[in-house]
Amino acid sequence: MASQPAVEVDGLRKVYGTTVAVDDISLTVYEGEIFGILGPNGAGKSTTVESIAGLRTIDSGTISVHGIDPVNQREEITEVLGVQLQEAKLQPKITVQEALELWSAFYPDPEPWAPLAERLGLGDHLRQRFEDLSGGQQQRLSIALALIGRPRVVVLDELTTGLDPRARREVWELVRDVRDRGVTVLLVTHSMEEAQTLCDRIAIVDAGRVRALDTPAGLIGSASAATITTFETPVAIDLASLRELEGVTAARSENGTVTVEGAEGVALAVIEELRTQGVAPLRLRVAAGSLDAAYLDLTENDTDPDIRQEALR
């Protein structure tokens, strides 16, 4: 990972009326990273990335994108940052080519749109209207429009929501291509799979704050269910003694299958304990936990920011 910061956010706070959308967010995204922001509905993700893109006023904090303050240097920010917003809708009747030409006109030195369209698989759809494109094609067009100004940073908000599995994978490949061409990617997503497969690092945001920031493996490793050990046993076993093992966070038995969750390395202790109990486990399996588990550990059920009104300072 390159070590130069591309985006630096420090103490960001944004309040809408009585709603605290972003309470206090600080994070640094490094050049060349695919950086994910995950979190429940209303956590403040879009407000954060829209503030980074210079599309919001902010109440306090500082933001820098390659040294540019997006809040006070709105024109300059468009030269370094491209943005594809959540459910960005174009005029339904506009054709792919018209949209590409229109966007090109906004920039002093746009990327030639024809090769860009070709690279994004839109070359055969230039005369097609936006409303007639498939969901995947619409997303490709929105990525093309975000890239046309040759940005150094691109913001993608819920890029693959509503796409079928094949289209999602194709879009993920495009995002990797974009990064491989040297563009830093800031990605808001609700998909654990997307975050886990695509992102170098992830910030989990809840109630307007960063709850954790790490690599996908780091987040999974810190979850209460970092390792999941399962086995079958025809005889009853002493679950309480499994629960007492260091690092074990949960142990349960269902229809003869025992599941033990815990920190990394807990499986060995489980096997030792079974040996002590004289139990030979069948179909023993040890699996890494999931990002879902880390996410559930770190986020609360109710993140409705109206509940955070009291937090107004």
Ligand SMILES: Nc1ncnc2c1ncn2[C@@H]1O[C@H](COP(=O)(O)OP(=O)(O)OP(=O)(O)O)[C@@H](O)[C@H]1O
């Ligand atoms: N322009 C606005 N005016 C008033 N409230 C807003 C505005 N934009 C966002 N909010 C509120 O701020 C909170 C945070 O919204 P935001 O869109 O940043 O969350 P999010 O994490 O992106 O959510 P989602 O996953 O649902 O897209 C929400 O309660 C939202 O209703």
